[in-house]
Amino acid sequence: MRILVLGGDGYLGWPQAMYLSARGHDVALIDNFSRRLWDAECGTDSLTPIASADARVRAWKEVTGRTVDLRVGDIADYEFLSQLFKDAPPDAVVHFGEQRCAPYSMISRHHAVLTQTNNVVGTLNVLYAMAEFAPGCHLVKLGTMGEYGTPNIDIEEGFIEIHHNGRIDLLPFPKQPGTFSHLSKVHDSHNIMFACRVWGLRSTDLNQGVVYGVTTDETALDPRLATRFDYDGIWGTVLNRFCVQAIAGHPLTVYGKGGQTRGFLDIRDTMQCVELAIQNPPKAGEYRVFNQVTEQFSVIELAQLVRTVGARKGMHVEIANPANPRVELESHYYNAKHTKLTALGLKPHLLSDVLLNSVVDTVKQYQHRLRPDTILPFVNWRTTRNPLGYHDIKPGGSPAPKA
Amino acid sequence: MRILVLGGDGYLGWPQAMYLSARGHDVALIDNFSRRLWDAECGTDSLTPIASADARVRAWKEVTGRTVDLRVGDIADYEFLSQLFKDAPPDAVVHFGEQRCAPYSMISRHHAVLTQTNNVVGTLNVLYAMAEFAPGCHLVKLGTMGEYGTPNIDIEEGFIEIHHNGRIDLLPFPKQPGTFSHLSKVHDSHNIMFACRVWGLRSTDLNQGVVYGVTTDETALDPRLATRFDYDGIWGTVLNRFCVQAIAGHPLTVYGKGGQTRGFLDIRDTMQCVELAIQNPPKAGEYRVFNQVTEQFSVIELAQLVRTVGARKGMHVEIANPANPRVELESHYYNAKHTKLTALGLKPHLLSDVLLNSVVDTVKQYQHRLRPDTILPFVNWRTTRNPLGYHDIKPGGSPAPKA
Numbered sequence: 001m002r003i004l005v006l007g008g009d010g011y012l013g014w015p016q017a018m019y020l021s022a023r024g025h026d027v028a029l030i031d032n033f034s035r036r037l038w039d040a041e042c043g044t045d046s047l048t049p050i051a052s053a054d055a056r057v058r059a060w061k062e063v064t065g066r067t068v069d070l071r072v073g074d075i076a077d078y079e080f081l082s083q084l085f086k087d088a089p090p091d092a093v094v095h096f097g098e099q100r101c102a103p104y105s106m107i108s109r110h111h112a113v114l115t116q117t118n119n120v121v122g123t124l125n126v127l128y129a130m131a132e133f134a135p136g137c138h139l140v141k142l143g144t145m146g147e148y149g150t151p152n153i154d155i156e157e158g159f160i161e162i163h164h165n166g167r168i169d170l171l172p173f174p175k176q177p178g179t180f181s182h183l184s185k186v187h188d189s190h191n192i193m194f195a196c197r198v199w200g201l202r203s204t205d206l207n208q209g210v211v212y213g214v215t216t217d218e219t220a221l222d223p224r225l226a227t228r229f230d231y232d233g234i235w236g237t238v239l240n241r242f243c244v245q246a247i248a249g250h251p252l253t254v255y256g257k258g259g260q261t262r263g264f265l266d267i268r269d270t271m272q273c274v275e276l277a278i279q280n281p282p283k284a285g286e287y288r289v290f291n292q293v294t295e296q297f298s299v300i301e302l303a304q305l306v307r308t309v310g311a312r313k314g315m316h317v318e319i320a321n322p323a324n325p326r327v328e329l330e331s332h333y334y335n336a337k338h339t340k341l342t343a344l345g346l347k348p349h350l351l352s353d354v355l356l357n358s359v360v361d362t363v364k365q366y367q368h369r370l371r372p373d374t375i376l377p378f379v380n381w382r383t384t385r386n387p388l389g390y391h392d393i394k395p396g397g398s399p400a401p402k403a
Numbered sequence: 404m405r406i407l408v409l410g411g412d413g414y415l416g417w418p419q420a421m422y423l424s425a426r427g428h429d430v431a432l433i434d435n436f437s438r439r440l441w442d443a444e445c446g447t448d449s450l451t452p453i454a455s456a457d458a459r460v461r462a463w464k465e466v467t468g469r470t471v472d473l474r475v476g477d478i479a480d481y482e483f484l485s486q487l488f489k490d491a492p493p494d495a496v497v498h499f500g501e502q503r504c505a506p507y508s509m510i511s512r513h514h515a516v517l518t519q520t521n522n523v524v525g526t527l528n529v530l531y532a533m534a535e536f537a538p539g540c541h542l543v544k545l546g547t548m549g550e551y552g553t554p555n556i557d558i559e560e561g562f563i564e565i566h567h568n569g570r571i572d573l574l575p576f577p578k579q580p581g582t583f584s585h586l587s588k589v590h591d592s593h594n595i596m597f598a599c600r601v602w603g604l605r606s607t608d609l610n611q612g613v614v615y616g617v618t619t620d621e622t623a624l625d626p627r628l629a630t631r632f633d634y635d636g637i638w639g640t641v642l643n644r645f646c647v648q649a650i651a652g653h654p655l656t657v658y659g660k661g662g663q664t665r666g667f668l669d670i671r672d673t674m675q676c677v678e679l680a681i682q683n684p685p686k687a688g689e690y691r692v693f694n695q696v697t698e699q700f701s702v703i704e705l706a707q708l709v710r711t712v713g714a715r716k717g718m719h720v721e722i723a724n725p726a727n728p729r730v731e732l733e734s735h736y737y738n739a740k741h742t743k744l745t746a747l748g749l750k751p752h753l754l755s756d757v758l759l760n761s762v763v764d765t766v767k768q769y770q771h772r773l774r775p776d777t778i779l780p781f782v783n784w785r786t787t788r789n790p791l792g793y794h795d796i797k798p799g800g801s802p803a804p805k806a
Binding site for chain 1: 520523572730788
C-alpha cells in the first residue's frame with residue numbers, strides 16, 4: 001500500500017514509518033519539523049540523540065535497503081498537502097501530524113491558539129485532500145484517550161447507547177477534555193465524523209493512551225534510527241519522566257494525590273495497532289473509534305513500580321507530591337473499554353519489569369545528556385501566561401502552582 | 404452594566420445592542436464588518452436597506468439620546484480585543500461575533516477553514532481576555548441548536564444524565580452537528596466549558612434555534628435603525644426565504660421531503676433571552692447551556708403556513724421539492740427541551756398569522772430590492788468546491804445536487 005505518515009519525524013511517527021516500510025509498504029514521511037522547533041523554543045531536548053530526518057531516511061536505506069520517501073512541508077499548507085495526494089494517491093494516511101502536548105498547549109494564549117489552529121486546519125486539509133483526490137483512502141488518525149476526560153461511567157469506544165425517557169440512540173461518547181491540546185483532538189473527531197458522513201470517507205480514530213518505551217525492532221537496528229525520548233516537564237510522558245528522575249536521583253513527581261488513572265501502552269503496541277487498523281479498514285462512509293490502550297494505572301502505582309525496579313538495582317527512589325499544576329480529579333472512577341483492537345488480533349506487551357529495566361538502561365546510557373533543570377513541571381493550567389522555557393525556572397524548584 | 408456586543412453590526416447583534424442600550428446599559432458595539440464583506444463576496448444583500456454601523460449609531464443617538472460605543476476591529480486580533488477589556492472591563496460580553504452561516508461554511512475548503520479558525524480563535528481570545536482582564540465577567544455566547552443534530556432521544560439543555568452499566572453521570576449532551584459552521588460552535592462549546600473549569604469563568608451558552616422576523620421595538624423607531632433581512636440561498640433562514648418566495652411568485656423550496664424539524668424563535672425573543680441570561684448570571688466557574696427556542700416546526704409545516712397566509716392575501720403559493728443540497732435526515736424524531744429560559748421569565752412570541760403578515764408586508768415594501776437569482780440554494784454539502792456566488796448559477800435553476 002501507499003501510506004503517508006504525517007508527523008513522520010516524531011516520537012511515534014518515525015518508528016511507525018520504519019515499521020510500515022519494513023513490512024513492504026510504500027511509505028512517504030511528511031513532516032515540517034515543528035517538534036524540533038518547539039524543543040528549541042522550550043529549551044528541552046530528547047534524552048536519546050536523534051538524527052536528522054534526512055540522515056534517518058538514508059540510514060534506513062543503508063541498513064535495510066528500503067526507501068522511505070521524505071517530503072518536508074506543512075499539512076496546514078493545502079498547496080503542499082494536495083500535491084502529495086495528486087502525485088501518488090495514498091491508500092492510507094497515518095496522521096501523527098499534530099501538536100500533541102498538553103502542557104505546551106497551556107503555556108499561553110499563543111500556544112493554545114497555535115495548537116488548535118495547527119491541529120484543526122491540518123486535519124481539515126487532510127479531509128479535503130482525501131475527498132478531492134483519494135476518496136477511497138483510509139484516514140488513521142491519532143487521537144487521545146484524554147478526549148474522554150474521567151467520567152463516572154465506563155468509557156466506551158467512541159459511541160455509547162443512551163437510554164433516555166423511553167427512547168434509545170447510539171451517540172458519540174460525551175467528551176470532557178482537560179487541555180487545549182486534548183480539546184483540539186475532540187474538535188478533529190467531530191470534523192472527521194462529519195466528513196465521513198457527507199463525503200463517504202472512511203476513518204479510524206485511535207484514542208491512544210499514554211505511550212511509554214523507546215525501543216522497537218526497527219529503532220534497535222542502528223543508533224541513527226533511534227526515536228526521541230522526552231522526559232521533561234513539558235513534553236515528557238509520566239513513566240518516561242519517572243525513569244529519568246530515578247536515575248538522576250530526583251524524587252518522582254506525583255502531582256497531588258496521584259490517584260489520576262489513565263490508559264497506557266507500550267510503543268511497540270502503537271506500531272501494531274496502527275498496522276491492524278490499516279489492514280482492516282472501515283467501509284466507505286464509516287467513522288469508527290478504537291481505544292488504543294492495553295492497561296490502566298494510577299500515577300502513584302507507576303511511581304511505586306519504578307521505585308521497586310530501582311531498589312532492585314540498588315537505587316533509593318523517593319516520591320514527592322508537589323501541588324498539581326494541572327486541573328484534574330486526583331481520585332476518580334476510571335474504566336476504559338478496549339476490546340476492538342484485541343478483536344483484530346492485538347497481542348499486547350504488558351508493562352513489566354523487563355520493559356522498565358530496558359528503559360532504565362537507556363536512560364543510564366544517555367544520562368550525560370540529561371538537562372536536570374527541565375525535569376520539573378513548569379506549566380500551570382490555572383495561569384494564562386506561564387514563563388516559557390527552562391530559562392525562567394528559579395533554581396531549587398518549579399514555579400509554585402496557585403491552589 | 405458595561406456590555407460588549409461582539410458582532411454588533413449583524414442581523415441580531417444590532418437590534419440586541421439597541422435593546423440593551425434602551426434599557427440603560429453602557430453598550431459597546433464591536434464588529435469588523437465581515438458580514439458585509441461576505442455579502443459582497445457572494446453577490447447577496449439584505450432585502451431591507453441597512454445603514455452603515457456609523458450611521459446606525461448616530462441615528463440611535465439622535466432618536467433616543469443614548470450612546471452606543473462603536474469599536475471597529477477583529478476579535479481574532481488579541482491586541483485589539485484585549486485593549487477593549489483593559490479600557491473598560493465589561494460586566495458581560497454578548498458574543499454574536501462569528502461566521503454563523505451553514506451554507507457559507509460548506510462552499511469550499513477555504514470557507515470551512517475560515518469559518519472554523521475565525522470562530523474558534525475569536526472565542527479563545529474572548530476567554531483569554533476575560534481570564535486576564537475581567538475574570539468576573541459573564542460570557543453570553545450565541546451557539547446553535549444545530550450543535551445537537553437530530554438524535555433519536557429527547558434533546559436536553561446541554562447536559563444529560565446517563566445511566567450506564569450500573570453507574571450514573573451527568574455529562575455533556577452528545578453533539579452531531581451537520582456543517583462546518585455548526586461544528587465550529589461545538590468546538591467553542593467544549594473550549595468554553597473547559598475555560599470555566601480551569602479559570603473559574605462564568606458563561607451561558609445559548610443554543611439558539613432558527614430566528615425569524617425583522618422588527619423589534621427599536622428597529623421600528625427609524626428606518627436607519629432597521630436590521631438586515633436575509634432570504635437568499637446562502638444566508639437566508641427558512642421562514643424568511645419562504646415569505647420572499649411567496650411574494651416573488653416563486654415556489655417555496657422545501658428540500659426533499661420537508662420533514663426536517665427544528666426549533667424556532669421570534670427575533671424579539673432573542674432580545675429577551677439574552678437579557679434574561681445577563682440578568683441572571685451563572686456563578687463563578689459555571690458553564691450552563693440554555694436551549695433558546697420557543698416552538699418547533701418541520702419545514703413542510705412552515706411552507707404550508709406561508710401558503711395559508713398567502714392565500715388569505717390573494718396569492719397563489721406553490722411548494723416545490725428540489726433535491727436536498729444538504730446531508731440531513733428528512734424525517735426523524737425531534738424533541739428539544741427548552742424550560743430554563745421560561746423558568747427565568749421568558750414570555751415567548753409564538754409564530755402566528757400576525758407575525759407572518761408583518762414579515763410579508765416588509766417583504767412587499769422592499770420587493771424592488773429583491774435579487775431573484777440569489778434565492779435558490781447554491782451550496783451542495785456533497786461537493787467540496789461549490790461555485791461561489793450567484794454569478795455562477797445557470798439561468799433557470801439551481802445546480803442539481805448529486806443524489
